[in-house]
Amino acid sequence: AQSVTQLGSHVSVSEGALVLLRCNYSSSVPPYLFWYVQYPNQGLQLLLKYTSAATLVKGINGFEAEFKKSETSFHLTKPSAHMSDAAEYFCAVSESGANSKLTFGKGITLSVRP
Amino acid sequence: EADIYQTPRYLVIGTGKKITLECSQTMGHDKMYWYQQDPGMELHLIHYSYGVNSTEKGDLSSESTVSRIRTEHFPLTLESARPSHTSQYLCASSDPRRTGGYYGYTFGSGTRLTVV
Numbered sequence: 202a203q204s205v206t207q208l209g210s211h212v213s214v215s216e217g218a219l220v221l222l223r224c225n226y227s228s229s230v231p232p233y234l235f236w237y238v239q240y241p242n243q244g245l246q247l248l249l250k251y252t253s254a255a256t257l258v259k260g261i262n263g264f265e266a267e268f269k270k271s272e273t274s275f276h277l278t279k280p281s282a283h284m285s286d287a288a289e290y291f292c293a294v295s296e297s298g299a300n301s302k303l304t305f306g307k308g309i310t311l312s313v314r315p
Numbered sequence: 316e317a318d319i320y321q322t323p324r325y326l327v328i329g330t331g332k333k334i335t336l337e338c339s340q341t342m343g344h345d346k347m348y349w350y351q352q353d354p355g356m357e358l359h360l361i362h363y364s365y366g367v368n369s370t371e372k373g374d375l376s377s378e379s380t381v382s383r384i385r386t387e388h389f390p391l392t393l394e395s396a397r398p399s400h401t402s403q404y405l406c407a408s409s410d411p412r413r414t415g416g417y418y419g420y421t422f423g424s425g426t427r428l429t430v431v
Contacts, residue, residue, distance in 0.1 A: 210356075233419075235419050237422075239356075242324075242424075242425070242427065243424055243425065244321075244405055244407075244422035244423050244424045244425050245405065245407075245420075245422040246422070247419055247421075250419055289356050291358065293419075295419070302348070302360065302363065303419070303420055305357075305358045307356065307357045308356040308357060308358075310356070
C-alpha cells in the first residue's frame with residue numbers, strides 16, 4: 202500500500218525567504234510523485250511531477266522538488282517566496298499501472314509574510 | 316484553461332433536499348474521481364469510475380451516489396442533504412493512455428456545498 206506523510210499543517214515564511222515543504226512517501230514499487238497547489242476556492246493544480254526520469258524536477262512558478270529514494274522523500278522547495286505563493290500544497294503518490302489511484306497527503310498551508 | 320468543469324461552484328441548500336453536483340470533462344479520459352475536502356483541507360476519495368457503467372466506492376464512506384452513463388459526465392447525487400454533508404467536492408479525471416503515461420489527475424474547480 203502507498204502512503205504520503207506531510208509533517209506539520211502550516212508553514213510561514215517571509216517574502217524572499219526559502220520555501221521548504223516536506224513530503225515522505227511509502228510505496229512497495231517505484232513511485233510516481235506529485236505536488237499540487239490549491240488556491241482559495243479553487244481545485245488542485247499540478248505543480249510538478251516525478252515519473253522516474255531526472256530526480257530533480259522543476260515545476261511551475263519557480264518550484265522544484267528532488268526525489269531521494271534512500272530517504273523516501275520528495276521535498277518541495279523554492280529559493281525565494283512570493284506573496285502569491287500563499288496557498289495549500291499537497292503531495293501525492295501513485296504506483297504505475299493502468300488502475301492505480303493517487304494517494305494524497307494531508308496538505309500544508311503556506312503563509313508568506315511581507 | 317480548464318478541461319474539466321464542475322457546476323455549481325457554490326450551493327446553499329436546505330436539509331432534506333436532493334442535490335446533484337455536475338462534473339464534465341472534454342478530454343475523453345476514462346477515469347474519473349470524486350473527492351470530499353473538509354475545511355481542514357484533507358482530501359478523501361469517495362467515488363471513482365474507470366469507464367462507462369463502472370463505479371466504485373472510495374476510501375471514505377459516503378451517502379452520495381454516482382453514475383457514469385457517458386464518458387464525459389460523472390454526476391454525484393445526494394438524495395437527502397444533511398448539514399454533515401457540508402464540504403467542498405472536487406472532481407478529477409485521468410487517463411495515462413492519453414497523456415503519455417502521466418498518472419496524475421486534472422481537477423475541476425470544485426463545488427462548495429453548504430447544507431443548512
